[in-house]
Amino acid sequence: MTATVLHPARTTSQMVRGACPALSTPMMTGDGLLARIGLDAPIAPADLARIGELATRHGNGLIDISARGNFQVRGLTAASARALETDILRMNLPLRDGLPVETGALAGLDSHEIADPEPLSSSIRAFVSEHDLSRRLAAKFAVVVDGGGQLPLHGLLADIRLLAVRREESLFWQVFLGGTMATGRGLGLVTDMDARTCVTLILARIAVMDVPLRGRELDPAEVKNWLAPITLENAVSHAVTRPLPYGLLALADIRKAAARIGIPFGQCRAETLIDLGQQAATVGITGIRPAIDHSLVVFGREDACQQIMDHSRPLILSHNDPRAKISACPGKPACRSASLHTHALGEIAARQAESLLDGSLTLHLSGCTKGCAHPSKALLNLVGMNDGTALIFDGKTSDMPLKLIRHGEEAKALGALDELVRLERGIGETTAKCLTRLGPARLEQALSQGLS
Structure with a gap:
């Protein structure tokens, strides 16, 4: 069975290069091997501290919290990566296995969610496991089941996305192919009863293709035909900008309560996690989980959550923190592909670009053109290259x-862009709207003047 291909078919070697660095299959980076620890549920504070200890014992003591909410232990050797896997498995953590079917850190607990996505996501995982589909899907293939709420998954890339909506008293799911919530292509609306069938039908079709495609590579019209018996109407994207x-x-x-704490630039020393885990246990935190957009969510009584926040002042505790709007990969020297010291530049930007970083845009600092920290479009990108650093406006790192x-x-x-915004921004105008209004030509002029 085949489907219309909208992008050139990828070779096997390309699919391997796109694979994720799982615990059992670490990936080589500039500072050694990197192993990913994906969790499907909160863990105890003592387990967080233990992960930090293992990162120090087996790696170089640096830990990433990825944009999708995974721990990544850096600086491993082939031998220490195997030792890390053994030690992590002994901890009996709720490790993610197989196809990622992501629901978010607050799924089933959020007072604001439209629907609990866990029953639906669990049934999808069961289908994938029963039919052994994970190995027959493309590397990095992911399903997002978004029940809404305080931490929506709109910014995550998804091959298949379900978004909960209510019409009167009934629950439905909007279906999207590829991209983020803003860029995904709507396929229609399905009832809660048909949502599992919708996803499993698409997965089963992809699994028998000669070359398993990503969601963005499928022809939406063809997939709509597959789903015609169960889709009710066209879906409308409602991109969340808050x-x-x-x-x-x-x-x-x-x-009970929860608190979200951001990790600047998505990376910290193992000692930070060890300290956080020990302090969390002391104040009575019952669970901790890595979450989207390089953050941790802690669970417990409200007073315990407040105490752990007070203890975490060096981290990100407000969306007004300029570091919250800077997406940065590990950069140089941590990554062998990087030509830009992303974290050092991010610290400078957070201190010195107050007008630029007003919260209305994402500043993406990428060590190379892969754009690992922010695969989707950003208004401002600084991308490391061999012969300099590329500034890309309103696009991706490959543009x-x-x-x-x-x-x-x-x-x-x-600094030149910050000064431009300070001088040109109108009353009540955001930086994003100001830069968009001024356009690329005016930005290039300001850069030429500022760098002369």
């Missing part, structure tokens, strides 16, 4: 640069 909240979060059980900046002048370029 920032994800940090700090205290309300749960459906009013006796045509607006200007190539000499290595070492990136902070100066950000």
